[in-house]
Amino acid sequence: MLHRLGLRLRILLFFAALAVGANVAVAVGLVLAYQRLGEPVLLAAFQQVGLIAGLVILALVTWVWYLFDANVALPIIRLASKLRARAHAAVEGAIEEPTARYLGDLAPAASATALTLSETRNALAESVARETSRLSAEKSRLETLLSDVPVGVLLCSGDHQLVFYNGPATDLMNTAGAPGLDRNLFDYLREGPIRHAHQRLVEAGDPDAASDILCTTVVGARVLAARMRLIAGETTKPGYVLTLRDVTSALASYARREALLAEVFDRVRRPAANLQTLLEVLPEGEQAPAKVERALRQEVAMLATAVNDLGRKHDENRHDGWPLSITRASDLLDGLRARMEQAGLTAEVGEAPLLLRCNGFEVIGLVATLAARVAARRTGNHFRITLTEDGTEALLRLIWDGEPLPVSLLEDWLAEPLEPGVPEVTGRTVLSTHTTEIWPESSGAGANALCLPLRAARRAGRRPAPIPRAVVYDFELLSKARNEKVADTRLEDLTYVVFDTETTGLMPSQDEIVQIAAVRIVNGRRVEGEVFDTLVNPHRPIPPSSTEVHGITDAMVADAPDVIAVGRAFHKFAEGAVLVAHNAPFDMEFLRRAEPFIGRRFDNPILDTVLLSAVLFGQTEVHSLDALTHRLGITIPEEARHTAIGDTVATADAFLKLLPMLQGRGYDTFGSVLSEVRRHGRLLKDLNEAHLTEA
The missing domain is CATH 3.30.450.20 (PAS domain)
Known part of the structure; x- marks a missing residue:
């Protein structure tokens, strides 16, 4: 039982027992002396002597205990905490503990041990870094490759x-x-x-x-x-x-084609049947009566309208499903010039800052093939190629000096294969794929051209900032043991969401949240890509005194979502995780107030880094976030302090260093940590009641 008590409490009990023992010894001595003398008149004197001796002993023992506690017990606890931080949380640097001057060589020995550990750890880290640099490079290349996989x-x-x-x-x-x-x-x-x-x-x-x-x-x-x-x-x-x-779009495209086909049969079948009926009743070789002729004309007009309308719909949807990707006009023109030069032609190409949706390979093949056939009809082999913007289209022109190209000859060329070994790919199929046409036209001053419109063109603008596409993984999760009872689960097997809020003030019953941020810790590491960070519209003015602390103004939250939308999103983000915060009751009070409005309950298990710090460093230390991060060797950038995401990241990094220190003290499960936390205060009594009773 005694080994579970803290060092200071055990020393206090030792001195209390010493005081009690001394007083009992004095009392026994006085009683024996009084009985031996046998003088009743001396009883009052013996009682006074006993009382004075007891008070003196109690005062002396208390004074010695205080000196021992302040100069021995507390320095030992602080030295142990700092050694544990360096052993388990990788905190660097020598140990400075001024109050340990009465511990003889213990403090210098502890400092030397910490420095040696730090030097050994650094040397080992350098050696491991050298040996794993090649693997890290391969890992990075693999991550890049997997992040660019299109599926x-x-x-x-x-x-x-x-x-x-x-x-x-x-x-x-x-x-x-x-x-x-x-x-x-x-x-x-x-x-x-x-x-x-x-x-x-x-x-x-x-x-x-x-x-x-x-x-x-x-x-x-x-x-x-x-x-x-x-x-x-x-x-x-x-x-x-x-x-x-x-495949949603592919299925939708298939459904549209099926609907169009059904409409074709429906709209063409009836006029065709009516025409057949009219032709059957009309005597062969005789003039049709006026009514029959009007009916014929009406049915023919309806059939023509239906065919034209259906043809238009077919053209609109014909590009569905074709693999047309975004292609830079400069790339298309450069490829076209290279293809023509390979065929012995020369091409003068202009600039075109456009993006085109097309199959570049097919367009290059079509234009280069037509250029070669045009060159074969005349003596020159020099061409000019232009690409101009025309609304939502781009007009590609192949220009030459000489006679125009007859339309009939162009149609014959379009019916021929572009490549001898691929007979199914003709110029006409390329035009059908791109739902476009090509025609000859005059280009002025003895020059002629072929004009090819390309659909869905847009001007190339400034490249936007890249969207992070890093892969996220932790293969150790494949063999992770799972326990339904949170209290019995090992700390490293739990998922944590570390969060922080910024508010309009310090009164949870009156103030509102203006920002909330959170990060996820999975399998003992902070997942860089899984971050929750948003402003919240409090629908009330933010006091200037609060703005001075966190820098959030009314203008910044004017277009932000309200606490209902943000609360539901955060509840989803934190689902199934242990919530971690610095001074958790303050932040949780704001979330609990929002529960009736968002229709969700924040019944997650909760850990407070204030109390974890008290468990590991003692209640007499300062446990503010600044003090805790300084103690653990964590630097909070000045611009990030008192921002929700800055304080969240700092708290998460501190928590990751506190975890191995807790395990080093023998607190391996969530339940054991929570039981120890409650010995340092009842701050979390109502927050985790359900999760302790699970066990």
Whole structure:
């Protein structure tokens, strides 16, 4: 029992026992002396002597205890905390503890030990860095490669928790909120097809088998074509790789074509049947009666209108499904000039700051082939190529000096294959793919041209800032043990969301949130790409005194979402995680006030870094965020202090250093940490009651 008590409490009990023992010894001595003398008149004198002796002993023992506590116990605790910070949290530097001067050589020995540990750690880190530099470079190249894969790629554990995802997967599933490591896949995709495919592959027992499935997103009902393959080497509950491709637009295009085809049959069938009936009743070789002739003309007009209308709709939707990508005009023109020069032609190419939606290979092949055939009809082989903007189109002109090209000859050329070995690709099919035409025209002063309009052109503007597409992964999650009871779960197996709020004031019952930020910690590391950071419109003025602290003004939050929208988004971000904050009751009070409005309850387990600091460094230390980060060797940039995201990142980094220190003290589970926290104050009593009773 005594080993569970703190050092200072044990020393206090020792001196208390010493005081009690001394007083008992004095009392026993006085009683024996009084009995031996046998003089009742001396009883009062003996009592006075006993009382004075007891008070003197109590005062002396208290004074000695105070000196021992201040100069021995407290310095030992501080030295132990600083040694533990350097051992488990990688804090650098010598140990400075002025109050340890009465501990003899203990403080210098502790400082020397810390310096030696730091030097050894640095030397080991340099050695490991040198040995792993090649692997790091390969890892970086692999991440870059996977981030540029055009399809969404997911890696999931056997429990359907996300272990890896890339940028395209984020885009595909973002309708249900940004994905996150160790989150359940079924928060984003409907589970039926995925569970069935996983079960089929597990039962098949073939490591090379794959299953093609069609699934939909939970929000937005986007239809995704997916392929699932199990991870080799996994036996029980094997994980799997899932590749995703959005086929919603393809299915919609197919549906439009089917609807157009049905409309064709419906609108053409009736006029055709009427015409057939009229022709059958009309005697052969005789003049049609006036009524029949009017009916014929009416039906023919209706048929012509239907055909023209359907042809227009077909032209509008004909490009659906064709792989037309965005191509820079400069790239297209450069490729065209190279192709023509290879054929012995020369081309003068102008500048065109345009972006085109086209199949560049086909357009280059068509124009270069036509240029070669035009050159074969005349003596010159020099051409000029221009590309000009015309509304939403771009007009590509192949210009030469000489006679014009007859339309009939151009039609013959368009019917011929562009390449001898590919007879199905003709000039006409290229024009059909791009829903366009090409025609000859005069270019003035004895020059003629072929004009080819290219659809969906736009001016090339300034390149926007790149969107981060880094892959996010942690392969250790594949073998992560899971425990349904939070109190029994090891600290490293929990997912944490560290958060902070900025408010209009310090009264949760009266003030409002103006900013909230959070980061996720999964498997003992902060996930860089999973960040929640937003301003909140409090729908009330922000006092100047608050603006001086966090720098947020009324103008900055005027267009920000309100606490209802932000609260729901944050609740989703923090779902299934332990909430961590510095002085958590303050921030949680604001969130609890918003619960009736957002229709959600923040019933997550909660840890407070103020109390964790008290557990590890003692209650007599200062536990502000600045003091804690300074103690752990963490620097908060001045511009980030008192901003929600700046304080959140600082708290997260501090928490990551506190975790191994807690484990070094033997607090391995959430329940053990919470029990120890409550010995240092009852600040979290109501916040975690449910999660302690689970155990």
